[in-house]
Amino acid sequence: MNSDRVTHLRMALLYLSTRKVHLIILGAVALGVATAVWGSWEAATPAALDGNETHVPLWRLFAVGSAILPVLSLTGPLDTLEAAAGPAYFRLRHTVLFATFAVSFACIVYGGALQAEAGTVPLVVRATPAWFGLALLSARILGRRSAWILPWAVMCALIYWGPRGQGAYHWWDFSASPPATTSTAWLSAALFALGVGAHLLTPWRVRTATRFRFPRQTEHQP
């Protein structure tokens, strides 16, 4: 029992060092600080409205970053080999993933609370889990090192098509529309759930599920 625990601890430490989790935490803290200091500075960006530009406060960008960072803890040089690892290893991986997300989330929310613009915190709280979900989804579909692609594509779409003019946003712009919009909150929750679902839907789980349905197809042929 005792030696098991030591083994687990050693594995955890090894895992943390190979995943450079300290860099992720450092990045998350940096983004929190950046949100507190520059978060309310507004960048002028083009929008699909008639000849209009809109302004995107930098915290919206930093929220994307702080949601992608934890997903990067999944990347490793031996991805394929690790796919064959045991459940203890996967439990550790999940723990690290969600723990780094918790830290990163706390940093950006605290940064949002410190910044000059009031009313940012509910928006950060709503947007960051949605970005995290999208990053997990992207990691599942496009590969773990490409976790940034889907959130970034969505961010570009939100910057460009999200504004509705006169400072209003479409309901699906989960990083900008007013915090009271219920449908936006549901969308954000759905994206989070979708991402976590995609993450849990590991290749062997898919295989197990399909084997249950189609026993003959997955039988090993000699």
Added chain:
Amino acid sequence: MRAVTLHLRTTPARWAVLPLAALGLAILFGRSRYWIGIWPEAGAAAQITGYFLSLFAAGVSAWIAAQVTVRGMREQLAAAARRSIGVEAGRLAAAAAWIVMAYLVVAVAAFAATARTFPPGVGAFFSYLLLGLVPVLASTAWGWLVGRLLAPMLAAVCALMGWFVLTSLLGQFAQSLRISGPPWLALDLTTILLRLAAVIVLAAGVCVIPLTYRGRTVVRALAGPLGVALVVVVHVNTTLVTYRQPASDPLCVQGAIEYCLWPEHEKYIPLVKAADARVAALPADLPLPPRVVDYALSGSTVYVDLTHSIERQGDFPHEFDISEGSRWGLARGIATAISREIFKSCAVQAKPDPERRRDQIFAWLEWRIAGGGSPDYTTDAPGEMQDAWTVGRQTATRSEPEQAEWVNRTISEVKTLHCHEQ
């Protein structure tokens, strides 16, 4: 040459072309289409897609640059017979070529959309196109720099966030991003070429960064950050946009009034003719100004730079703003010109009218000339002025004789009661 084709065939950037081109086309056409048919506006629209492509290019480029470290190939590359500068330059050039390819697809689409009518002023299109190339190339070089300097895991995320912040700052302090391309603004080609040259120096500097840090190579590692500094300095110290002198040969349409447009605005002639038909159909016999002109075409304003201008004294034709093909913008300009003509003889400091009948007349004219409906602009005008506009617009929906009677009565009331100095 074989090395270049090899890099072009193997760089992961080739997978980015189709998605990036699709994104660019969605951005180009997934917006209001007023830019189609006006060269500078079409160029500006293409340039905006360049901005969004640059946001992605930074991540893609960092991802590719970090690939060497991910595969554990740094030592091999450093020990190769060929100098790492050449190898890096080849890889970066190949990645940039594929990313620029996506931008070119968008540019060709924008060109084709406007080339069907081929209005004057095609040169401005290419100026904007070249302007859009600056962020695309700069972000590719920036991404490469980040990919070389940071841990590969963080490279892409850091590159694209850093690029967003950098390009926003450049947009703020160097007007590097143009939201629209009205014909009265001109881009300075020398500035664009200078900025492009700075970006190429940055790209070269990025290739100099050593693969392994031994001996005195640390100095070479500074080449990249110095390149970024150069790009920033060149951007901040060059002026990109200036106001054009009023066109010497504007496009004029003679109707009830003479309308003159920038030649680039050729496609708005039907809009102007329709507005003129509505001017001619006004029920009351009103004095009309001889001429109204497009924005910045009257010569009444001398533009020092983008934010400073001097108003000249004298008698200049009134200007309208037809940007984005707004019939309300056009109607507003013509209505102001007509209402000025009506009350030309009135003193500037006339007795104030609590009912604001002049604004009522203006709103009536505007509604009639725009052809009805609800205005496409929002206003924060004072409440009593908006009330006056409502009165004018409501009157415009009544029968023609009633309107004529109301207009003549209101004008004579203003002229007798609120036209002379108090």
